[in-house]
Amino acid sequence: MNRLAHHQGIHKFFTTLGLALYFSKPVLKHLVHIVDAMITKGFSGTLTDLHHGSFHPNHRTTLSHFFTKSPWEEETLLRKLQQWILRCVERIAKQENQPLFVSIDDTICQKTKPSPRATNAIQACDWHDSHTEKKSIGGHSLVWLMVHTATQAFPFAFRLYDKAAGKSKGELAIKMLSSLDVRRPVYVLMDSWHPSKALVEACLKKGFHVIAMLKTNRILYPNGIAVQAKQLSRSIEPDDTRLVTVGEERYRVYRCEGALNGLDDAVVLLVWKADQPMTPEHLHCVLSTDRELSDEEILRYDAQRWSIECFFRQAKDQLKLDGYRVRHIRTVKRYWAVVLPSCVYSIAESQQTLSAGLELLRSRKGHSVVEFIYNAAKQDIPIDVIKKWLRIA
Incomplete structure (x- = not known):
């Protein structure tokens, strides 16, 4: 044929x-x-x-x-693919005069976990906490890196999170980051589950900045006084914030600068959607290790993280990332x-x-x-x- x-x-x-x-x-x-x-x-x-x-x-x-x-x-297949991706995104970023973004996240390839007595169980399957479904799910957990510009995003690398192997998801992410050899400014984007001290330090050591969501119970140090972000938010009035527009959304933003646990100098934005009440329940916290960025830039860069969520959904729905038997x-x-x-x-x-x-x-x-x-x-x-x-x- x-x-x-x-x-x-x-x-x-x-x-x-x-x-x-x-x-x-x-x-x-x-x-x-x-x-x-x-x-x-x-x-x-x-x-x-x-x-x-x-x-x-x-x-x-x-x-x-x-x-x-x-x-x-x-x-070998993955290494050659990664080399091509880096050449491609660096060229696009240079043309657009924009930084590169690296999104880190994990996803679960769900599998029905058989009886412990089963003789042909799928290897390396385990129970993993699902952030989206708020429960434990049986299957394989994958940590992914996505490399992208403001206009083009490519899945770059993955590692299987195997509890028995003893390596954390952060350690897997650090290993994957080590293969990134680029000459453009890089911002590593993460949700609130991933910005551990070790991972942030590994990014900074490579010269990469970090923009990450933080949990609202994170300790901040405004004026040198330790306080949880959600507790600090209770004392903030609308007049203390500024309105920021990103895309079609408007936000109320309160900016904190200074030290926090694990970092000597950083920015944390306390953010609420403009049409929602300024309560701790509606609060979002965004960390940036680059203090030179404006509030608008931090939120705009953080929004790039949505690319990896879209990839997970499309790869599972259309390419059956989790469909193997x-x-x-x-x-x-x-x-x-x-x-x-x-x-x-x-x-x-x-x-x-x-x-x-x-x-x-x-x-x-x-x-x-x-x-x-x-x-x-x-x-x-x-x-x-x-x-x-x-x-x-």
């Missing part, structure tokens, strides 16, 4: 990454077909979908072998490792969002299949042969 036109686009992207120097032609062929299947509408995460969705010419067991036993290095942890990690280039390729082709990229690539695939059928018919290839090639028969 001749390669479909949209397969050539995926292969060209892998060539741009330089993968031909590290992977054999059969491995690259598998990667092309797997990425094609993942970006296909209706992909469910199963091996059957990987096989049929990409019109793979080989037997389905070859794909199973590729994930479980084939001697290719997923870390395999049990061995190496196979699971390889599955995640191929989801990542599927995301990056989609974003790169559209130069927009993951959803926009998938819509573009799915349209392109439809045209590619129609053109393949048309050209095959012109060559008087029997319809039954075309159906077999496209796995319709």
Whole structure:
């Protein structure tokens, strides 16, 4: 079977990454077909979908072998992908004269946890606290880094949080940050669960600033007096704040500067939406280690963190980041490792969002299949042969 036109686009992207120097032609062929299947509408995460969705010419067991036993290095794939991402975002940031942003967050790939007596349990599954669902959920917990500019965002790296391994989520994030070698100003963005002293110090040591949400019970030191942020907020009147507009939202902002636990000098903004009462229940606290930023800049930069939340939702809904049905942890990690280039390729082709990229690539695939059928018919290839090639028969 001749390669479909949209397969050539995926292969060209892998060539741009330089993968031909590290992977054999059969491995690259598998990667092309797997990425094609993942970006296909209706992909469910199963091996059957990987096989049929990409019109793979080989037997389905070859794909199973590729994930479980084939001697290719997923870390090489991820490293080359990261190098390409950094070149891309640095170029965009330089053109826009804007800093780079690195968002850190974690997500749970939910799995039904079997009985402790089960003989074939999914490896490395555990119970994890879900911030969104306010309860413990069984599955794999992944810590992710996303690298982005003000206009373009790419998922960059991930690590499995394994309680048995003894490393915290912060330590995993620090390890991933160590691979970031950039020459632009960088702001690391986090929600209130992640800004530990060690992680903030690791960012500052690399020359990166931190903008992070803080819990409202965080101790601040206005005028040298220790007080919880939520307690301080009770003494703040509307006249003590200033109105700040970010996008279509307006906020009341009270700015604190000085030391807080773990930092000698920083800014903490106490923030309320302008249309909500100034109560501790509606309070948000935002930390910035860069005191030179204005209130507007801090809140605008913090809003960039939404990119990683959108990525989690789209990667699970459309690329089945959590849809795998395999049990061995190496196979699971390889599955995640191929989801990542599927995301990056989609974003790169559209130069927009993951959803926009998938819509573009799915349209392109439809045209590619129609053109393949048309050209095959012109060559008087029997319809039954075309159906077999496209796995319709």
